[in-house]
Amino acid sequence: MHLVRYRADDQQTRVGVRNRDTITALPSVGSISELLSLTAADLRSTVESAPEGEGVAVGTVQLLPPLDGRGEVWCAGVTYERSRGARMEESSEQSVYDRVYTADRPELFLKSPAWRLVTDLEPIGIRADSGLDVPEPELAVVVNRHGEIVGYTVCNDVSSRAIEGVNPLYIPQAKLFAGGCSLSSGIRPAWEIDDPMDLAITMTVHRDGSAAFAGNTSTATLARSLTDLVAVLGEANDFPDGVVLATGTGIVPEMDFTLLAGDQVEIEIDQVGRLTNEVRIGKDTFGWLSDDSSARPQMEEAR
Numbered sequence: 126m127h128l129v130r131y132r133a134d135d136q137q138t139r140v141g142v143r144n145r146d147t148i149t150a151l152p153s154v155g156s157i158s159e160l161l162s163l164t165a166a167d168l169r170s171t172v173e174s175a176p177e178g179e180g181v182a183v184g185t186v187q188l189l190p191p192l193d194g195r196g197e198v199w200c201a202g203v204t205y206e207r208s209r210g211a212r213m214e215e216s217s218e219q220s221v222y223d224r225v226y227t228a229d230r231p232e233l234f235l236k237s238p239a240w241r242l243v244t245d246l247e248p249i250g251i252r253a254d255s256g257l258d259v260p261e262p263e264l265a266v267v268v269n270r271h272g273e274i275v276g277y278t279v280c281n282d283v284s285s286r287a288i289e290g291v292n293p294l295y296i297p298q299a300k301l302f303a304g305g306c307s308l309s310s311g312i313r314p315a316w317e318i319d320d321p322m323d324l325a326i327t328m329t330v331h332r333d334g335s336a337a338f339a340g341n342t343s344t345a346t347l348a349r350s351l352t353d354l355v356a357v358l359g360e361a362n363d364f365p366d367g368v369v370l371a372t373g374t375g376i377v378p379e380m381d382f383t384l385l386a387g388d389q390v391e392i393e394i395d396q397v398g399r400l401t402n403e404v405r406i407g408k409d410t411f412g413w414l415s416d417d418s419s420a421r422p423q424m425e426e427a428r
């Protein structure tokens with residue numbers, strides 16, 4: 126089961142429960158913000174006691190990013206050994222990354238407000254002024270306003286290695302830009318995941334009919350606990366409409382790889398979901414993000 130936000134034929138935005146190819150609306154819940162204002166126990170009973178409506182076919186609705194209102198996406202960084210090594214290779218300031226990997230305080234940064242998010246089958250963006258860009262496939266925890274982990278989703282923390290590599294103080298510019306944050310459209314409820322610290326993550330970048338990059342990892346090699354990351358995030362901030370915290374990447378291509386326009390990035394996290402996006406360059410193709418009345422562009426179909 127996945128919790129989804131979607132727009133139906135009547136243009137109303139709803140929240141529902143997706144089971145395979147059918148979505149059943151949650152009639153008592155108008156937004157993800159409302160859902161994330163509930164305690165974990167109340168959220169579960171709201172979802173499980175929802176009336177069994179007729180349901181609509183997934184193909185007849187527009188799936189939207191699973192966050193709204195004042196929701197935010199934050200990311201943790203350098204939480205896998207591979208990420209520490211890759212940052213040290215790309216950066217002019219190696220020791221910053223070496224130290225943060227073992228420091229008590231994790232690296233956490235704001236990645237995106239809800240309105241800038243893209244979701245499955247929509248385009249992702251890379252910066253026109255970068256030249257060295259990577260997708261970062263990350264397990265993301267969905268946290269309610271009470272600081273409880275209520276679900277999991279897939280995040281692509283698209284990043285400019287060129288800009289971050291020059292100086293770590295450029296991280297906000299390397300991380301937050303048009304189309305730079307994609308979340309899969311479904312939230313897998315926490316009660317359905319056996320062990321979030323033992324999930325396989327795979328990523329393939331498809332280019333011109335073949336794989337330009339493929340890699341895999343497991344959350345078993347994540348160096349920090351999910352609850353510690355969430356606790357640090359909540360120490361000095363409230364999240365009245367919930368927050369999604371992506372937990373860092375354990376897959377980083379070699380330095381000779383960069384994303385190109387037209388690449389299709391496909392990420393899969395065991396039990397959690399899949400996320401597929403096609404790359405565009407520059408902010409001009411993302412005007413629809415700031416205009417609620419614009420149609421959201423979608424790829425024809427997933428691979």
Ligand code: DO4
Pocket residue numbers: 200201202203204205208212232261282284296372373374
């Ligand atoms: O330190 C920069 C960010 C690293 C990151 O995003 C990651 O490890 O996933």
Ligand code: MG
Pocket residue numbers: 200201202261263282373374
């Ligand atoms: Mg990352």
